[in-house]
Amino acid sequence: FCSPILLLNDDPFNKQGAHNIEAFGPVSTLMPYKDLGEAIELANMGKGSLVSTVATADERIATDYVMGAAAYHGRILILNEESAKESTGHGSPMPLLVHGGPGRAGGGEEMGGVRGVKHYLQRTAIQGHPTMITAVTGQYQKGAAYKEKAIHPFQQHFEDLEVGETLITAKHTVTEADIVNFANVSGDHFYAHVDETSLEGTIFERRVAHGYYLLSKAAGLFVDGRKGPVLLNYGIEDFRFTKPVYPGATIGVRFSCKEKIRQEKRDEEDIRKGIVKWMVDVYDETGETVAIGTILTMVRMRDQS
Template structure:
């Protein structure tokens, strides 16, 4: 990390990568760029040369730990001549024979490199509802912020009647006051259902069916009089490589869903999976 620095000119990205490879591996490398597409092109190649890659842009620079500072949970190392052979995140030493490279950067950069939306990354908002796009047309990061809905007494009563869920937190005013929440709250699954009502596009279209639900968490209670809103974002696309009886191809799209209240607090968070038809 010093005190000697060498400045080397290069003609284009390919030559820059060739020059970087001549170091035969290091603990950490930094890519300074404001272009997510450049990061997506360089990082998969440079990952073979470094234990950690630091992607530095204007967004990440505010709280960046810097090129030479190892992240506290990671074992400091790298391939080649650098030392320990890798820099691990998560459960350490599980698969030592596989090379893993930790990525450091802004959510926008990480999303561009991994091809999966990360909360905090830049969103793509258009006048077209994301559910109106075919599998090939949909871009990762396409997002919809829904209209709002205020939860009333009638909602809780109606949902209790439909579901048969008469849990005291929803219906017993006295017992609910003695609970940690201090008031009656809406069913978590009502919040889930109401959010679907906010972001669904009801007319026939490319979205064929709800395929499943992952990572559901009810983060904060929703009480009578609270107003909820949902943010739906295309997170991940999985090509099933299959066709239905009519010869129409399908893919699975994972949508990141954040449900917030009138204070902007997240009350529910989850991924919803949908089967989406292909255009061709």
């Protein structure tokens, strides 16, 4: 422990004590440099630091400094006139940020958020068939065996749903009228959906269905409209449209329970519930996936005690 000390190193490229001796305490050393390149070189001579700060209003300087110094610092704080007003300071990491440089400065990560817990965990990769990995991890993997039930998944409480449980929906043949109607309802008149004369030089062979139409139609195929334990749609994650769908294509949905996450009650008046992640795999008449992603629903628990 030591009291606040301000030191001057008038020749930091040759006098290397400031780079090699790590003082835990309020000790700062002023070091002169001629240009940004020298500043980066000096910052990197510490052999790995938790955090570095660059104070500048110049976006190019900030970018060049980060590109040059990032490999030697766990975190870089960029201060300008706007951010300085609410900055928590050079040494105050937020839990989700990486805070730990290479070498002696935390081995790349320090004890922030979930990363701090992982330092104490033995982590193991699991290799095997998707069905086995689904069973072991409790998270559905694409390609795993389906579990089909007679009851619709939206009519089941949180506890009764099984990871891997899958609804194979009815099918729908996409028409030009579907595409035109969706364009009119949504206001999405992107040329690939409404103007076949503009497709030269694109990847599309003819008028193509909206990706959002596919998502909307998929919901129409897998949703059960009756009142049940599903409380609301909680969100969408990682949706991809992987193959063009043209009029005449027939689509269906493989709707699989992907993961279940229990929620804590916010107060005594709150109901017991959880979030269910569903894999939405939209496929065409060839069996090939045309769109895939994850939706989340909030589902009531059967046991409210």
